Amino acid sequence: MKKIKDARLFETMKTFLTEYLPNVRALSPNTVQAYKDALNLYLLFIKEDGNKELSQILSADFTAENLLKFLQWLETERKCAVSTRNLRLTALRVFCRYLFNNASDFDTYSKISEIKPAKTVDKVLCEVLTTEQVKILLSIPDVTTDFGLRDYFYMALLYDTGCRNDELLSLSRGDFVTHKDGSGEIKVIGKGRKFRITPVSKEVTANYRQYILRFHAGRDVNTPLFYIKHRAAITQMSPDNAARILNKYEKIYKTQNPEIPHLHPHLFRHTRAMHLYQAGMPLALIGEWLGHSHLETTLIYAYADTGMKRNAVEKITDANNMVFSDEEFIYKNDEEAIRKLYGLE
Secondary structure, three states, X not given: OOOOOOHHHHXXXXXXXXXXXXXXXXXXXXXXHHHHHHHHHHHHHHHHHHOOOHHHOOHHHOOHXXXXXXXXXXXXXXXXXXXXXXXXXXXXXXXXXXXXXXXXXXXXXXXHHOOOOOOOOOOOOOOOOOHHHHHHHXXXXXXXXXXXXHHHHHHHHHHHHOOOHHHHHOOEHHHEEEOOOOOEEEEEEOHHHOEEEEEEOHHHHHHHHHHHHHHOOOOOOOOEOOEEEEOOEEEEOOHHHHHHHHHHHHHHHHOXXXXXXXXXXXXXXXXXXXXXXXXXXXXXXXXXXXXXXXXXXXXXXXXXXXXXXXXXXXXHHHHOOOOOOOOOOOOOOOHHHHHHHOOOO
16 A cells, blocks of 8 residues: 555544544434545545545645635536535535644635535425325335335335435334334434434335335344345445435336426425425424424424324324325415425525
8 A cells, every 4th residue: 555645634534534523523423424425525536636646635635725626526527416515515614624723724724614605596395296296106116026015115104204315224124113003103313313203104004014024024123124135245225225216216207297306315305394284284393203403493392292293194194195095185385384394584
């Protein structure tokens, strides 16, 4: 291995990722991974832009000028969305503050800290699936096949719970609890390692039982709920695997309806939140449901327990029979409340 020219830089990156972020900042493994991804992308950019080998990269390569060029590279070469660009910027600014922690480096970090996130145009309100679109989408997988059943269950659970993709993929089989009445619930560790319990509809719980028979027979309860098998090894399904599932059914659906939004996990989360709101669920309860950390002061209620959430869901399931039945869904339109729900005000 070639000698690293700036050993301090690489040692700093190591302690930043393995000690500072998880221990001092108490960030979740998924958030730490996002910071790691940002650093790896920046190193890749510096290698390409400066025609350097990894071992030749220096602390002096972390400058405001290079960071601005990196952000432009993300948008033009990597085709990253503005939101992704901003997340990378945030991660790198935090690292640079950690790296340049003495008075002699103040000027370097000061210039970096002045770089502002780009303005984003929120697409949540215009990119939400209708209940009919969700129904059609869930009718596409062939549930008589193993992978068709898995794909249906993944998409149905993603919508039904409104969970973030990483929350869903982090579940083990033991995190899914079934009840005698046919309903279920999942134990979720969300952002900031906050725990919550989210109810699951009877329809999706029934699908879970079928899924378990085919994919988890004889397996330990600690086995990832969604997994891939390579030779004899069982590993948690990756976000890339999940994306391939959604891309597969997006292509099929687009042959029927080219106007359907691009399918990604967060679209299901936004769709579920919108449908719950349209069915009359209070915004504060929706915040609890989705695991939001912050709500408008006027919308903060006492912590909602699982029963309260389930009653709200049963109300919309029984009265309006949303996605998992045939009756017409009731829509409402209150732009101000929707904007508050998504933090646009």
